[in-house]
Amino acid sequence: NAGVTQTPKFRVLKTGQSMTLLCAQDMNHEYMYWYRQDPGMGLRLIHYSVGEGTTAKGEVPDGYNVSRLKKQNFLLGLESAAPSQTSVYFCASSHKGAVNGYTFGSGTRLTVV
């Protein structure tokens, strides 16, 4: 009953460093999403995927890249971290069309110093 699992839960990066956030879901969901959450800004969509091997840009894609090589995994990469990318990142997944909403992971708190 894992649902959506995000790793790591916390990370501190120095400006310019790179890292990959991992998201895994075991519900056989077709769609997966990456959001960032900042105080007063709500949830903002970074990138999403409607199937294995396909990705698309969301509202705030700059500075991030994603890959969906396997249906159950969705990776979010920061090539050169900036302090503006300090945020809480949430992965979510859904069945096709998202009629029943999304299932969210518990988040990754990233600080860039």
Next chain:
Amino acid sequence: GQQLNQSPQSMFIQEGEDVSMNCTSSSIFNTWLWYKQDPGEGPVLLIALYKAGELTSNGRLTAQFGITRKDSFLNISASIPSDVGIYFCAGLNYGGSQGNLIFGKGTKLSVKP
């Protein structure tokens, strides 16, 4: 793009009081969803609404899909300390290949014992 206006932004209430919050949009949605985010966790789906005028309850929570399809309301009766968190509304239009929910910015609820 589509936007949801969620109000109020925050609420400070006494335990036992009832709570009301709402979400409005300039666009029509086919589905309205309400999520709750506990501190340090990801959002969890509370209630899903699929039909204009629909009224659905989940324990002390009741949500309504507005007749115009441009708004939705969430009520919490007899609040308790564990109701603390951020409540998000989300709207969805399906029928295309994407399933992107549009989220409100959230209502932060604080409950004084």
